[in-house]
Amino acid sequence: SSREMQITLMVIEGHRVPDISERLSLSPKTVNSYRYRIFDKLGINNDVGLTKLAIKYRIIDAEAVA
Numbered sequence: 001s002s003r004e005m006q007i008t009l010m011v012i013e014g015h016r017v018p019d020i021s022e023r024l025s026l027s028p029k030t031v032n033s034y035r036y037r038i039f040d041k042l043g044i045n046n047d048v049g050l051t052k053l054a055i056k057y058r059i060i061d062a063e064a065v066a
Contacts, residue, residue, distance in 0.1 A: 007034045011047050012054050 003024075010020045017035075021028045035047075044050055055062045 004034055004038050007031060008038055008050060008054070009060075011035065012051050012060055 006024070007020060010023070015023075017028050017031050020026075021031045024031070038050065039045060042050070042053055044053065051060075054060045
């Protein structure tokens with residue numbers, strides 16, 4: 001979904017759950033629910049795995065997160 005992509009990009013950029021929840025006017029629990037749903041869909045376990053996939057599929061530039 002577009003919200004999942006929005007949260008994915010914010011996580012990859014290094015934003016913390018409380019910051020994401022405040023910026024998107026969502027509860028931290030809702031943000032975490034999105035994160036874990038994304039992890040489940042992609043077969044990963046954490047933010048590092050999410051970032052690696054984003055680099056692999058060129059959603060972001062590897063140098064952008066360095």
